[in-house]
Amino acid sequence: xxxxxxxxxxxxxxxxxxxxxxxxxxxxxxxxxxxxxxxxxxxxxxxxxxxxxxxxxxxxxxxxxxxxxxxxxxxxxxxxxxxxxxxxxxxxxxxxxxxxxxxxxxxxxxxxxxxxxxxxxxxxxxxxxxxxxxxxxxxxxxxxxxxxxxxxxxxx
Numbered sequence: 001x002x003x004x005x006x007x008x009x010x011x012x013x014x015x016x017x018x019x020x021x022x023x024x025x026x027x028x029x030x031x032x033x034x035x036x037x038x039x040x041x042x043x044x045x046x047x048x049x050x051x052x053x054x055x056x057x058x059x060x061x062x063x064x065x066x067x068x069x070x071x072x073x074x075x076x077x078x079x080x081x082x083x084x085x086x087x088x089x090x091x092x093x094x095x096x097x098x099x100x101x102x103x104x105x106x107x108x109x110x111x112x113x114x115x116x117x118x119x120x121x122x123x124x125x126x127x128x129x130x131x132x133x134x135x136x137x138x139x140x141x142x143x144x145x146x147x148x149x150x151x152x153x154x155x156x
Contacts, residue, residue: 017081098129101122119148
């Protein structure tokens with residue numbers, strides 16, 4: 001691998017990491033326009049493994065906005081990222097996959113310590129990304145929830 005190819009690979013990895021960070025921030029902040037702009041025009045989000053829907057990114061953003069309505073204070077943390085960049089015989093390609101864990105605590109803006117709802121979930125994402133003229137974008141985002149905890153909720 002030449003120094004130029006190595007530099008291009010590092011730049012791709014940093015750009016892809018920035019897209020995943022922007023995704024986490026958009027979901028946490030409820031910035032649904034920004035969320036949609038992170039996807040390719042034909043981008044899909046599959047939240048069935050987390051109790052949601054499968055569909056175009058715009059539909060997924062609407063579903064998330066509705067689903068999070070009861071939880072206006074959120075953090076969406078994406079960690080333990082494993083990035084596989086397409087290798088074209090020593091040169092970086094135009095496709096990548098990121099597998100990463102998520103932790104997503106959510107609750108009301110003002111918690112009284114007793115009756116306010118709270119929700120904690122964790123799981124794993126698989127992102128498929130493509131290089132576009134605008135830069136790296138998410139082609140598919142698939143969420144697999146591993147656990148969910150709602151303090152005070154019935155166990156049944």
